[in-house]
Amino acid sequence: MLETAKSYAVLEEELQRLQRIGVALLGDVTDSIIAEYIWIGGSGTDMRSKARTLPGPVKSPEELPRWNYDGSSTGQAPGKDSEVILYPQAIFKDPFRRGDNILVICDCYTPQGQPIPTNKRAAAAKIFSQVEVSNEEPWYGLEQEYTLLQKEVKWPLGWPIGGYPGPQGPYYCGIGVDKAWGRDIVDAHYKACLYAGIQIGGINGEVMPGQWEFQVGPALGITAGDQLWAARYILERITEIAGVVLSLDPKPVEGDWNGAGCHTNFSTKSMRREGGFRVIKDAIEKLEKRHKAHIAAYGEGNERRLTGKHETASMNTFSWGVANRGASIRVGRDTEAEGKGYFEDRRPASNMDPYIVTSMIAETTILFQQNHPRCLSCQH
Template sequence: MTKYKLEYIWLDGYTPVPNLRGKTQIKEFETFPTLEQLPLWGFDGSSTMQAEGRSSDCVLKPVAIYPDPARTNGALVMCEVMMPDGVTPHATNKRATILDDEGTWFGFEQEYFFYQDGRPLGFPENGFPGPQGPYYTGVGFKNVGDVAREIVEEHLDLCLAAGINHEGINAEVAKGQWEFQVFGKGSKRAADEIWMARYLLERLTEKYGIDIEYHCKPLGDTDWNGSGMHCNFSTKYMREVGGKEYFEALMAAFEKNLMDHIDVYGPDNDKRLTGKHETAPWNKFSYGVADRGASIRVPHSFVNNGYKGYLEDRRPNSQGDPYQIASQVLKTIAEVPTADSASAAA
């Protein structure tokens, strides 16, 4: 029997953006444990904005498990928060109630800033560095500094070793700003892996004395880019059938549900979605082929393939909850009848 370090990870009750939490328990198993072998585990919800002191018990329910490459015999356990009965989802447990469909694929592009001493990594103590331009996909000390690439490469290795479907990294438009991409089949799987990648990044940067800033416009009303979490999505029908008529109906549904999307695409999005810096205004919907300033960017490949493939919603921001983002995308897609559904109704 081997003693395994099980890191139970969950989202707390802080608003408008929950924090990641984690605590470790030790359990013996003959081999790396399966999800079904992991027990429920209680925690003090009064310390995480999820209960009051007079009735503080909350319960963690394991929902996904990954190897923890940073620990010997370690496991990363993504959890949902449940009420004391262990069955009823807690009010802060968004994952338990979202729409999910393994046939719908999501690719999230998570942008963020490295922060140190209260400012983006590489910014001078007073004022700003040289203007944006050379930092995006940049190379060299003057563009990326002396530690950022070390962190993102180590984070990439940790994610891959944990089995997270990490698809790439790059330096972003502003100095000190970076991005990683994660792909998953199904809302829950894709969102679980984004949250786990965030956890690994935040834990990793502890040893560097650097924080991760997820605010979508941390530098305020300046000429510096904010941070998004663009959501690429496709359904089986979009990939295999599609068509211009279906696409136009889908865009009409996204326009109709504009505010439902904005409501869950991350707080303070009005500070980021201003119509500048390749963003669409938060209160207007638009789409366009290869248009980085549209709400939804339509790839050339989508049009050239007979309006089949994936689309990119550029409005979700870096603070957004991927569970809610993916679920809202699915809700809107579900409103649009397909040729298959029309045939079935007939």
């Protein structure tokens, strides 16, 4: 524990040192920038990245060249035809190198221009480009829960090795050395996301000790997915510096401990207007009709989390309610009182792909009708 505490104490200093080096080497002596190209690996949850030098500054992803990587080394292509092409889609300021340097969120294609199987952004972009969807200006607020693990034993941070802390209760939004473990990492991530230009809304300690949450949004359409992936990348880079493992496992510890989700808050223009509560109810009815399809797409291992306990609904039963954190869909008291607003889908797991989840919610609530020609997965 002492060594872990020391690693927290030096984290901010180490980040500042690295940032000073980056600015000193580049900012005053060259117009070149470093662009860190980031993509999703073969598991669908791991992230990969590599850097290149480019003329700068760069203001939009359209200015950036495509690049490639060895897909046979990421589980995304065979060795005899290994080249995968990176298409830049979103850029953020680099909180590690700073200056004009950037992080570049990419999606992945074959040399023939076809999305590879792990590229879920391409299908999401088609849904968000539908006129009915774009006219509704869908907003998302993503609540990313995650667990920090001790590097050598893959056991939650602050927990005795091979043992357990006291039962849940004092840890949610708790303070103190006996309740909150990893705050320096969380705070460094918060600041780094703000620097990068991510719409990070806040952070808090979660119910299980060693588990935390950050929120992204409200963000429009596909930008919510871009921002969450960028925030995940920054978080894992910071845990790398701190010598701590980041886990997005939806149930990292079995037993009487909360799992980890990525609750997804959603609204459309019609929901935010007067009379929007009726639109919200209609949307929830559509979500109920496609409950099984959503559950299947909401993250690996989610069945270990959605048990009907620990502030979750059973994955086998759809439910909704006002202020009910044990329901599939929660509607806030403010939304009920004002007759307009948003709802929260509490089913997505912490390891969900935000491109899948955000686009699927938009598709179901806006486009879904039996055999709707523009509902890409409603044809059955």
